[in-house]
Amino acid sequence: MDKIYLDHAAATPVNKAVIEAMLPYFDLHFANPSAVYDIGAEIKKVIDEHRERVGALIGAKAEEIIFTSSGAEANNLAIKGVVFAGQKKGNHIIISAIEHHSVLNSARFFERMDYEVTFLPVDEYGLVDPDGLKKAIRPETILVSIMHANNEIGSMQPITELSSICREKDVVFHTDAVATVGNIPVNVHELDVDLLSLSGPSLGAPKGTGALYFRKNLRLMPLIQGGIQENGRRGGTENVPGIVGLGKAAEIAAQELSHSENIKRVQQMRDRLVQGISANVDRIKYTGHPDRRLPGHASFCVEAIEGEALIFMLTGEGIYANTGSACASKALKTSPVLVAIGVPPGLAQGSIVFTISRGNRLNEIEVAIDTFSRAVKKLRALSPVWKGHRHL
Amino acid sequence: MYSKEVMEHFTNPRNVGIIEDADGVGEVGNPVCGDMMTFYIKVEDDRLADIKYQTFGCVAAIAVSSKVSEMAKGKSLDEAKIITKKAVAEALDGLPKEKMHCSNLGAEALAKAIENYEQNRHS
Numbered sequence: 001m002d003k004i005y006l007d008h009a010a011a012t013p014v015n016k017a018v019i020e021a022m023l024p025y026f027d028l029h030f031a032n033p034s035a036v037y038d039i040g041a042e043i044k045k046v047i048d049e050h051r052e053r054v055g056a057l058i059g060a061k062a063e064e065i066i067f068t069s070s071g072a073e074a075n076n077l078a079i080k081g082v083v084f085a086g087q088k089k090g091n092h093i094i095i096s097a098i099e100h101h102s103v104l105n106s107a108r109f110f111e112r113m114d115y116e117v118t119f120l121p122v123d124e125y126g127l128v129d130p131d132g133l134k135k136a137i138r139p140e141t142i143l144v145s146i147m148h149a150n151n152e153i154g155s156m157q158p159i160t161e162l163s164s165i166c167r168e169k170d171v172v173f174h175t176d177a178v179a180t181v182g183n184i185p186v187n188v189h190e191l192d193v194d195l196l197s198l199s200g201p202s203l204g205a206p207k208g209t210g211a212l213y214f215r216k217n218l219r220l221m222p223l224i225q226g227g228i229q230e231n232g233r234r235g236g237t238e239n240v241p242g243i244v245g246l247g248k249a250a251e252i253a254a255q256e257l258s259h260s261e262n263i264k265r266v267q268q269m270r271d272r273l274v275q276g277i278s279a280n281v282d283r284i285k286y287t288g289h290p291d292r293r294l295p296g297h298a299s300f301c302v303e304a305i306e307g308e309a310l311i312f313m314l315t316g317e318g319i320y321a322n323t324g325s326a327c328a329s330k331a332l333k334t335s336p337v338l339v340a341i342g343v344p345p346g347l348a349q350g351s352i353v354f355t356i357s358r359g360n361r362l363n364e365i366e367v368a369i370d371t372f373s374r375a376v377k378k379l380r381a382l383s384p385v386w387k388g389h390r391h392l
Numbered sequence: 393m394y395s396k397e398v399m400e401h402f403t404n405p406r407n408v409g410i411i412e413d414a415d416g417v418g419e420v421g422n423p424v425c426g427d428m429m430t431f432y433i434k435v436e437d438d439r440l441a442d443i444k445y446q447t448f449g450c451v452a453a454i455a456v457s458s459k460v461s462e463m464a465k466g467k468s469l470d471e472a473k474i475i476t477k478k479a480v481a482e483a484l485d486g487l488p489k490e491k492m493h494c495s496n497l498g499a500e501a502l503a504k505a506i507e508n509y510e511q512n513r514h515s
Contacts, residue, residue, distance in 0.1 A: 308450040326426045346423030382408045384430040384446035385423050
């Protein structure tokens, strides 16, 4: 059975060209980049070349890029790095209520250490109100972190507005751009951010890669103390094949994103999916902002059924999607994002998220629509909550 | 994550439905929690002549409901009363640790249906 993969927010296949670019760095060019001799210095050069490519994808200079193991590590480095460096005096941090766990828990880490954290609420579409940020900033605020887009509901934040408020008040602004880099053009100067996180798996690079952009002159305390790697900002022998992969993937992504038809095509597939599902399934809520959202992202809450069961019904027919349902999470807790946008807990259980990419085809979307409709029908037929078969 | 037996009962759940003139009905859980099961039973000569259910929940919840109905159908009330969550989980060749509560829910819903039948009889 052919798989139809619609969960690109979770992982993307690595391009053959990327794999080919990486291979020589396992056994042919294997020296340690920090070695003083020629074969080491060569590798150092290769790393910096690929650093430039990652920078180029987001409009940054090579020396403004720190390679990390993941988007999560980049988020940790951004938040803990800024706070521990103490460039500005203060003890107040602001993040949105719908950040990724790596941002949420980094903020909570500081909350336990007598820092104050404000969790900015979002509206029913998941958007932060710039006025809300303005009001929340105080003299003691040292950092604001608000994600570029949220992978669960697809909504994109008004980053330029938010960052200009921070610029005005001299507060460092970080954005988690894991969901956007590689999917839409992202430019750190247009967004006017001080820090930006990106993740390799989101853009066709291997797992175990990521990067943090940081504006020059921003003081950052390293998370991983160690040697001289990454200019003293991140210790540990570099993941050379991974870095090469990330750089190559960034180069390919930049090329693909320069053709707007590529993004349009993804949007068309997403729009068709939404149209098809909405026409065939009733009592279903489209979550996130209808327009200000990632081009390939479609998320729903389906009444009267549970998300994990829906996912398994789909995978039984070779279709892969994601869910924010409580039963699907190890912690068995309702998705904080759905709670934050006001979805009632019962409805939040029926969460399903599709993330389409440039590699998908329109006929796959048609199959997905049909399979989805049948799966929902089957689950509703056995649900006591559907059509009020509640006896007591 | 799930055993073959769980997936079988999820993909082809047995005894799904409602019994309009049920002798006993047992409902546990609610959609807010993420799990809800309603069991319906028909009792003849102190045996579970028929048993049907509806379930809102994950793969484990649906598989458990199906397995419980399979284990209980045709049994005497006394035999059905002692169906434990452990027995259900074993019959399903095991459940992931965080899903064990689903097997609890299934056993509970059946017990409630039997309880309801016995209450109805005495009223």
